Amino acid sequence: MSAITVTTILDTSGKCCPMPIVETNKAIKGLSLGDILEIIATDTGTKKDIPSWCERTGQTLLSMTEESGVLHYHVRKDR
Amino acid sequence: MKSMAIVIRDDSYDKILTPLVFAYLASAEQTQVDMLFVNWAVKALTVEGAANLRMDGRHAADEAMVRENVAKAGLPNDIYEILKALKSSGCVNFYACSLAGAIFGVNESNLIPEAEGIVGASWFLNDKAAKADHCQYF
Numbered sequence: 331m332s333a334i335t336v337t338t339i340l341d342t343s344g345k346c347c348p349m350p351i352v353e354t355n356k357a358i359k360g361l362s363l364g365d366i367l368e369i370i371a372t373d374t375g376t377k378k379d380i381p382s383w384c385e386r387t388g389q390t391l392l393s394m395t396e397e398s399g400v401l402h403y404h405v406r407k408d409r
Numbered sequence: 410m411k412s413m414a415i416v417i418r419d420d421s422y423d424k425i426l427t428p429l430v431f432a433y434l435a436s437a438e439q440t441q442v443d444m445l446f447v448n449w450a451v452k453a454l455t456v457e458g459a460a461n462l463r464m465d466g467r468h469a470a471d472e473a474m475v476r477e478n479v480a481k482a483g484l485p486n487d488i489y490e491i492l493k494a495l496k497s498s499g500c501v502n503f504y505a506c507s508l509a510g511a512i513f514g515v516n517e518s519n520l521i522p523e524a525e526g527i528v529g530a531s532w533f534l535n536d537k538a539a540k541a542d543h544c545q546y547f
Contacts, residue, residue: 342483344481344483345482345483346481346482346483347430347434347482348430348433348434348437348484349482349483349484351434351437352433352434352436352437353483354437355436355437355438383437383438386410386438387438387439
């Protein structure tokens with residue numbers, strides 16, 4: 331598996347719904363097609379929200395990992 | 410979901426948060442959201458009314474805690490600031506019910522500029538709610 335090259339990091343630590351999604355949406359708008367956004371989150375609601383948001387907006391969720399309560403998502407801008 | 414209509418009646422600070430948050434989420438998916446403010450909630454579409462929203466009844470004593478936690482969550486804890494953030498998304502429209510405006514004192518002179526205007530409920534129900542993919546009432 332090739333390594334993921336992150337274009338931009340968005341840290342939403344401490345914030346809760348709806349802000350991780352709202353800020354993810356804003357961040358992805360500033361990227362180019364193919365760019366990868368890393369989202370850091372502590373809101374467990376994002377475990378469902380981020381994949382759902384990606385599916386609905388046509389972005390690709392490349393990975394989701396969790397370590398010590400901190401979630402990391404890698405999202406590729408495809409639309 | 411391409412469109413959503415929301416009718417808001419409850420005007421206490423804590424209860425109005427939910428429809429505003431739902432609208433914020435929907436706007437992040439480019440869903441068009443149309444919101445009709447009826448009854449006392451129409452006052453939220455004025456600067457003074459938005460600033461004066463309070464928590465009612467048995468939860469009133471917890472208002473400071475709730476406002477603090479709203480800010481911690483990353484949201485503005487001022488309702489007007491939330492309305493402005495929603496409007497800036499470009500996907501959310503606010504409408505004041507004309508009957509509610511007449512009863513509760515909201516007119517063109519005190520309506521916030523972020524609102525689309527004062528409209529009849531019939532128009533909203535037929536042109537927005539009935540045509541929306543999803544409709545919610547709060």
